[in-house]
Amino acid sequence: MTSSRPFNFAPGPATLPEPVxxxxxxxxxxxxxxxxxxxxxxxxxxxxxxxxxxxxxxxxxxxxxxxxxxxxxxxxxxxxxxxxxxxxxxxxxxxxxxxxxxxxxxxxxxxxxxxxxxxxxxxxxxxxxxxxxxxxxxxxxxxxxxxxxxxxxxxxxxxxxxxxxxxxxxxxxxxxxxxxxxxxxxxxxxxxxxxxxxxxxxxxxxxxxxxxxxxxxxxxxxxxxxxxxxxxxxxxxxxxxxxxxxxxxxxxKGFEYAGLRGLAAIERQNIDKARLLYEALDASSLYENRVDPSCRSRMNVPFFLKNEALNEVFLADAKAAGLLQLKGHKSVGGMRASIYNAMPLAGVQALVSFLKTFEARHG
Amino acid sequence: MTSSRPFNFAPGPATLPEPVxxxxxxxxxxxxxxxxxxxxxxxxxxxxxxxxxxxxxxxxxxxxxxxxxxxxxxxxxxxxxxxxxxxxxxxxxxxxxxxxxxxxxxxxxxxxxxxxxxxxxxxxxxxxxxxxxxxxxxxxxxxxxxxxxxxxxxxxxxxxxxxxxxxxxxxxxxxxxxxxxxxxxxxxxxxxxxxxxxxxxxxxxxxxxxxxxxxxxxxxxxxxxxxxxxxxxxxxxxxxxxxxxxxxxxxxKGFEYAGLRGLAAIERQNIDKARLLYEALDASSLYENRVDPSCRSRMNVPFFLKNEALNEVFLADAKAAGLLQLKGHKSVGGMRASIYNAMPLAGVQALVSFLKTFEARHG
Missing domain, CATH: 3.40.640.10 (Type I PLP-dependent aspartate aminotransferase-like (Major domain))
Known part of the structure; x- marks a missing residue:
């Protein structure tokens, strides 16, 4: 099934599986x-x-x-x-x-x-x-x-x-x-x-x-x-x-990924999604995540733009690219991508692609 | 808008307006x-x-x-x-x-x-x-x-x-x-x-x-x-x-009835629905409601069949007639018709018609 819905990175209430x-x-x-x-x-x-x-x-x-x-x-x-x-x-x-x-x-x-x-x-x-x-x-x-x-x-x-x-x-x-x-x-x-x-x-x-x-x-x-x-x-x-x-x-229960099925497949995809995003953040000179790799969340990935003056344009450009609700919690500021079970790998790939494009333009 | 949905007299969770x-x-x-x-x-x-x-x-x-x-x-x-x-x-x-x-x-x-x-x-x-x-x-x-x-x-x-x-x-x-x-x-x-x-x-x-x-x-x-x-x-x-x-x-807010609109229209319909049902019960020799008329509920109408041996066939026939969830609360027994706002007058008319038909057959 294809969908034209944007990717929603809200921390909760959060995106749900489209078939549901x-x-x-x-x-x-x-x-x-x-x-x-x-x-x-x-x-x-x-x-x-x-x-x-x-x-x-x-x-x-x-x-x-x-x-x-x-x-x-x-x-x-x-x-x-x-x-x-x-x-x-x-x-x-x-x-x-x-x-x-x-x-x-x-x-x-x-x-x-x-x-x-x-x-x-x-x-x-x-x-x-x-x-x-x-x-x-x-x-x-x-x-x-x-x-x-x-x-x-x-x-x-x-x-x-x-x-x-x-x-x-x-x-x-x-x-x-x-x-x-x-x-x-x-x-x-x-x-x-x-x-x-x-x-x-x-x-x-x-x-x-x-x-x-x-x-x-x-x-x-x-x-x-x-x-x-x-x-x-x-x-x-x-x-x-x-x-x-x-x-x-x-x-x-019916979810399939990397030859796995059910919760094991969900977990494997969550590991892959998180790795993809953290690697992109760590490789960048514009973004940073401040949590020790030993205890980084697979679900909620807060990150900051080293140039905070770019925050508003980042959020506006992200929304225009179909990437919603990336603003960080008011108590910590910055950005946050919540990548729960229902966020497909394609959503994280789209986010990573956007991060690179935005950095190339503004970094 | 017409509908083929049955009438649902559940006490809650209860029927909701179909347009909603x-x-x-x-x-x-x-x-x-x-x-x-x-x-x-x-x-x-x-x-x-x-x-x-x-x-x-x-x-x-x-x-x-x-x-x-x-x-x-x-x-x-x-x-x-x-x-x-x-x-x-x-x-x-x-x-x-x-x-x-x-x-x-x-x-x-x-x-x-x-x-x-x-x-x-x-x-x-x-x-x-x-x-x-x-x-x-x-x-x-x-x-x-x-x-x-x-x-x-x-x-x-x-x-x-x-x-x-x-x-x-x-x-x-x-x-x-x-x-x-x-x-x-x-x-x-x-x-x-x-x-x-x-x-x-x-x-x-x-x-x-x-x-x-x-x-x-x-x-x-x-x-x-x-x-x-x-x-x-x-x-x-x-x-x-x-x-x-x-x-x-x-x-x-948009509900219209008897030349009224909004809550006044809802209340008037509730009064009419309740009167129709209580009058039918009071006029019958098979059914009875045991609440004093001064404090009868417009929303929840419990009633009993004087011949309780008919309870099961009553409920089965009602369901076959498209009238759902009429069983009374387990603590009091008998029947109960909950006729909340979203129950149309036609639903109560259908119930009253069924009550009379059932009584004619079994009374």
């Missing part, structure tokens, strides 16, 4: 002969239950989620989870957080409402994840943001937790871009709006032994044990977002 | 020449900001929301708000609740996590809203569910609050079906999935003087003051649901 959007449009007035749009279905009816069950099963298969983890479809996004996690897991005790950028910093600040929070390590402005962490053996959990969307910092390996302290990982902006080593994880959460689907859906993967620890002040709608006991239907779930996410899961 | 669904399908791959689906847009980009601003302005106009109320687009649904409201407004003090059915009962139970809750009155199984309420002058607020979706009980007038105690109303299942007397209201909230749009979007209308009272344990993402200060973009809002809701608002 086409199917959503086609099924809008009548899902599978039901006479209803998915938006119009009772969440307890057999049609929607079948959609939700398949979405969960496909997600479990894609990420090889072990049987002792529950998958919850919730609301509130990553910022909501910054409170929901400590309300469910902290028991009002100790929480350690490694700061690797803006998102883990927000998580630490929010957790202070409920727990004794210690910063185990802080990346500061070094661009490299610190090696020495101050960990407490009696912490309720250790929190990491395994991909920092704004800062472009990614953990490529998960640490071994100390003395059985559960690891909580915020995977919002790289969920489904690579496998997860669940043996090292107690809980993972992520908003859908980067790699999975529309904003308004949050996925939580929680090890069953961590259920039942919620504080009394935890709202029922955000109590993991309650949500799990009701198969994510304690309150009306974001049904349409779950449906779109389910189509994305099916798209990932 | 058609527009959503048409704009799925390219919203207004932007090259993006609305699902793919940054919530901070000018395209989505224009969508959100128009949605809010249209909603404010339709419901004549006064300038001293903020409109918030949030997540978590009615069950989430059952906790979010007392976390924001109770100050840990007293909350009075009038029980008129399942939803207000849930609200009271959840508020007990945060406040000293008193049941001011309880409808029990009487089918009529009690007149005598035990109210406390020093309550932080008085909570009512102004339309009980499961029980089919609706307040047709709002009470005057005592001594300035703010009135909190849960309008989830009749929002936008009729005007609201804001002079009597401190806060109103409702999930979108009945009259407004897809599940996963919650609207909160809060009087400005009630902001800034949140408990310390209130998550930032659910703190009304924080959400208001960020124009509902403290966390990524459910962008696609806001877009669909905005199209529904435009549909309501």
């Amino acid at each position: 959007l086409r199917q959503v449009a086609e099924e809008m007035l009548d899902w599978h002969g039901s006479g209803m749009s998915v938006m119009e279905m009772s969440h307890r009816g057999k049609e929607f239950v079948s959609i939700a069950e398949r979405a969960e099963a496909d997600l479990r298969e894609l990420l090889a989620v072990p049987a002792n983890f529950r998958i919850l479809f919730m609301q509130g996004g990553g910022l909501g989870e910054n409170a929901i996690v400590p309300m469910n897991l902290s028991r009002g005790g100790k929480v350690d957080v490694v700061i690797t950028g803006s998102w883990s910093r927000k998580s630490a600040a929010e957790a202070r409402r409920y727990a004794d929070v210690q910063i185990a390590a802080d990346i500061g402005k070094t661009g490299v994840i610190p090696r020495d962490w101050q960990l407490r053996d009696d912490a309720a959990y250790l929190h990491l943001c395994t991909n920092e969307t704004i800062d472009g910092v990614e953990f490529h390996d998960l640490p071994q937790s100390a003395n059985g302290v559960p690891l909580v990982i915020d995977i919002s902006s790289h969920m489904l871009s690579r496998p997860i080593d669940w043996s090292r994880v107690g809980l993972a959460f992520g908003g859908a709006q980067k790699n999975v689907g529309p904003a308004g859906l949050t996925m939580v993967f929680v090890r069953e032994d961590l259920l039942g620890r919620a504080l009394d002040i935890c709202p029922s709608a955000f109590n993991y044990e309650t949500v799990a006991a009701h198969q994510s239907m304690f309150n009306t779930p974001p049904t349409f977002a779950i449906y779109v996410a389910g189509l994305v899961f099916q798209w990932v | 669904l058609r527009q959503v399908a048409e704009e799925m791959l390219d919203w207004h020449g932007s090259g993006m689906s609305v699902m793919e847009m940054s919530h901070r980009g000018k395209e989505f900001v224009s969508i959100a601003e128009r949605a809010e302005a249209d909603l404010r106009e339709l419901l004549a929301v006064p300038a001293n109320f903020r409109i918030l687009f949030m997540q978590g649904g009615g069950l989430g708000e059952n906790a979010i409201v007392p976390m924001n407004l109770s100050r840990g003090g007293k909350v009075d609740v009038v029980i008129t059915g399942s939803w207000s009962r849930k609200s009271a139970a959840e508020a007990r996590r945060y406040a000293d809750v008193q049941i001011a009155a309880d409808i029990g199984k009487t089918g009529v809203i009690p007149r005598d309420w035990q109210l406390r002058d020093d309550a932080a607020y008085l909570h009512l569910c102004t339309n009980e979706t499961i029980d089919g009980v609706e307040f047709h007038d709002l009470p005057q609050s005592a001594n300035g105690v703010p009135l909190v109303i849960d309008i989830s299942s009749h929002m936008l079906s009729r005007p609201i007397d804001w002079s009597r209201v401190g806060l109103a909230f409702g999930g979108a999935q009945k009259n407004v749009g897809p599940a996963g979007l919650t609207m909160v209308f809060v009087r400005e003087d009630l902001l800034g009272r949140a408990l310390d344990i209130c998550p930032s993402a659910f703190n009304y003051e924080t959400v208001a200060a960020h124009q509902s973009m403290f966390n990524t809002p459910p962008t696609f649901a806001i877009y669909v809701a905005g199209l529904v608002f435009q549909w309501v």
Whole structure:
């Protein structure tokens, strides 16, 4: 299928696979002969239950989620989870957080409402994840943001937790871009709006032994044990977002690249896309990425023009070339290319080509 | 426009206006020449900001929301708000609740996590809203569910609050079906999935003087003051649901009926639809509605077959006649026809015709 759509490098909500959007449009007035749009279905009816069950099963298969983890479809996004996690897991005790950028910093600040929070390590402005962490053996959990969307910092390996302290990982902006080593994880959460689907859906993967620890002040709608006991239907779930996410899961399962299929193919393409872009940036004398190669994100590639006076013309020329939403986050400035699963290799090739042309003209 | 779609009486998520669904399908791959689906847009980009601003302005106009109320687009649904409201407004003090059915009962139970809750009155199984309420002058607020979706009980007038105690109303299942007397209201909230749009979007209308009272344990993402200060973009809002809701608002604004236009036309049609259905039930010897006429809901019409052995064949015949999702809530049994704004008069006429035919055959 060819498309004349531009390439959209938005950090989230972000580009979605075009075949998924086409199917959503086609099924809008009548899902599978039901006479209803998915938006119009009772969440307890057999049609929607079948959609939700398949979405969960496909997600479990894609990420090889072990049987002792529950998958919850919730609301509130990553910022909501910054409170929901400590309300469910902290028991009002100790929480350690490694700061690797803006998102883990927000998580630490929010957790202070409920727990004794210690910063185990802080990346500061070094661009490299610190090696020495101050960990407490009696912490309720250790929190990491395994991909920092704004800062472009990614953990490529998960640490071994100390003395059985559960690891909580915020995977919002790289969920489904690579496998997860669940043996090292107690809980993972992520908003859908980067790699999975529309904003308004949050996925939580929680090890069953961590259920039942919620504080009394935890709202029922955000109590993991309650949500799990009701198969994510304690309150009306974001049904349409779950449906779109389910189509994305099916798209990932069928994705083929370099002789691979499914998540392995997605990951390989993500590696190739990221390498192509970082190599172009590193080879240039106009652009620079300031993150250490050991922890550069495959998903979010922030970069700066050494001559910042060119920022506006860069963005305007990029848009004219069909390359959208390259402006960096307001807190750091510069540019950022988010190259999630749904960004094809051709999109990164077009961006690299544009980078070279622009540099030749202005560098 | 004609349609062969069946009539869907689901209680929520519920039927949506067909022109809205058609527009959503048409704009799925390219919203207004932007090259993006609305699902793919940054919530901070000018395209989505224009969508959100128009949605809010249209909603404010339709419901004549006064300038001293903020409109918030949030997540978590009615069950989430059952906790979010007392976390924001109770100050840990007293909350009075009038029980008129399942939803207000849930609200009271959840508020007990945060406040000293008193049941001011309880409808029990009487089918009529009690007149005598035990109210406390020093309550932080008085909570009512102004339309009980499961029980089919609706307040047709709002009470005057005592001594300035703010009135909190849960309008989830009749929002936008009729005007609201804001002079009597401190806060109103409702999930979108009945009259407004897809599940996963919650609207909160809060009087400005009630902001800034949140408990310390209130998550930032659910703190009304924080959400208001960020124009509902403290966390990524459910962008696609806001877009669909905005199209529904435009549909309501242009709705014409009985020489009226907009919300007045919608309300008049709702009155006519409800009267038609209740008259048919009351005239029958097979069906019965057990709610007092003074507080029967215009939106949700529960009814029972006096011969309950006919329930299954009733539902099967109704489905064969193109009348979907008439089964009552599991907690009360029987049948329920939800006849929200998007249910055309023709849908209720078809239901009434079916009721008579079925009774003639089985009564």
